[in-house]
Amino acid sequence: MDVAQHHEAFIQSHLSGRTGERRARLERGHREAERLFCRQVWWPLRGNFANLHPEYEVADWRGRHFFCDFAWLTPMTKLIIEIKGFGPHVRDMDRQKYCNELNRETFLTAMGFQVISFSYDDVADRPELCITLLRMVLSRYQQDGLPTDKIDPIDKEIIRLAYRLGAVVRPIDIQRHLKINPRSATRRLIILSQQSIFHPIKSQSQQRTTRYTLDKDAFRLL
Numbered sequence: 001m002d003v004a005q006h007h008e009a010f011i012q013s014h015l016s017g018r019t020g021e022r023r024a025r026l027e028r029g030h031r032e033a034e035r036l037f038c039r040q041v042w043w044p045l046r047g048n049f050a051n052l053h054p055e056y057e058v059a060d061w062r063g064r065h066f067f068c069d070f071a072w073l074t075p076m077t078k079l080i081i082e083i084k085g086f087g088p089h090v091r092d093m094d095r096q097k098y099c100n101e102l103n104r105e106t107f108l109t110a111m112g113f114q115v116i117s118f119s120y121d122d123v124a125d126r127p128e129l130c131i132t133l134l135r136m137v138l139s140r141y142q143q144d145g146l147p148t149d150k151i152d153p154i155d156k157e158i159i160r161l162a163y164r165l166g167a168v169v170r171p172i173d174i175q176r177h178l179k180i181n182p183r184s185a186t187r188r189l190i191i192l193s194q195q196s197i198f199h200p201i202k203s204q205s206q207q208r209t210t211r212y213t214l215d216k217d218a219f220r221l222l
Contacts, residue, residue, distance in 0.1 A: 003039050003043045004039065006043065006048075006049070007035065007038050007039055007043070007049070010038070010049040010052075010054075011026070011030060011054065014026060014053070014054055015027070021065075022055075022057055025055050025057070025067050026054060026055040029054075029055045029067060029069075030054050030055060033069075033083040033085060033120045033123060033124075034054060034069055034070070034083060036120075036123050036124055036127075037069075037070070037081075037083050037118065037123050037130075038054075040123065040124075040127035040130075041118070041123060041127050041130045041131055041134060042134075044127070044131060045131050045134055045135060045138075051072055051073055051074050052070055052071075052072050053070065053071045053072075053073060054069070054070055055067045055068075055069070056068045056069075056070065056071035056080070058108065058111075060104065060107055061107055066104065068080045068081075068082060068108075069081060069082045069083050070082075071113075074141070076141060077141045078111075078112050078113045078114065079113065079114050079115075079116070079137070079141075080108055080113045080114070080115045080116070081116055081117075081118070082115070082116070082117040082118070083117070083118055083119075083120055083123055084117050084118070084119055084120065085119075085120040086119070086120070086121065114137075116134075116137055118130050118133075118134075132219055135219065135220075135222060136160075136163075136219060136222050139156065139160075139222035151221050154178065154188070155188065155192060155197070156221065156222060157177075157178065158174055158177075158178075158188060158189075158192065159197065159214065159218050159219075159221060159222060160222065161173065161174070161177050162198070162212075162214040162218075163214065163219075167213055167214040168201070168211055168212070168213050168214070169189070169198070169211065169212055169214070170210065170211050170212075171185040171186045171189055172185070174188060174189065189212050192212070193212060196215055197214070197215055197218050197221065198212040198213065198214055198215065198218075199212065199213050199214075199215060200212055201213055
């Protein structure tokens with residue numbers, strides 16, 4: 001089967017298990033943006049739709065029900081994914097809708113979900129960017145069976161730290177973040193630079209390495 005057939009089977013499997021408004025919402029709500037996300041982002045990255053739930057129903061703090069575009073649920077993970085078009089989420093947003101949107105995301109966080117959003121434009125026109133960012137998010141849940149390269153979890157954390165610091169990191173940054181001794185932090189960066197994951201930056205005197213810059217393709221290891 002091609003991706004369109006896998007996607008159709010995925011939706012039909014969820015429809016068959018739903019009744020009433022939950023089924024109607026899936027029939028109404030799973031439209032172009034959601035279909036493009038499944039076919040251009042999720043499938044190329046994951047190769048399956050296991051544990052992904054379209055139009056996922058949640059009851060809020062008032063007992064009112066709303067639906068999220070997708071939920072990825074595993075024994076260790078509760079991830080909400082929203083696809084937001086410019087029109088309904090920005091251009092047509094009034095103050096009350098804006099408040100409701102923020103309150104809903106805060107509530108989901110309080111319930112233990114991580115909430116991430118992609119723009120419709122990126123999903124439609126720049127899916128490779130969405131794949132890169134989503135890979136980085138899902139890399140935090142490698143223990144749930146995500147495909148992974150043979151790289152030490154500590155080294156993955158160093159890569160993530162480098163991204164947060166602007167792709168340049170020092171041994172002392174590693175030392176403070178991982179609570180390890182200076183020699184171990186330096187040794188980790190030397191090994192990663194030997195693997196071309198980081199590139200050493202020499203000091204002005206060119207006598208010693210003081211910083212390391214992250215390779216532009218390092219995200220593939222996450």
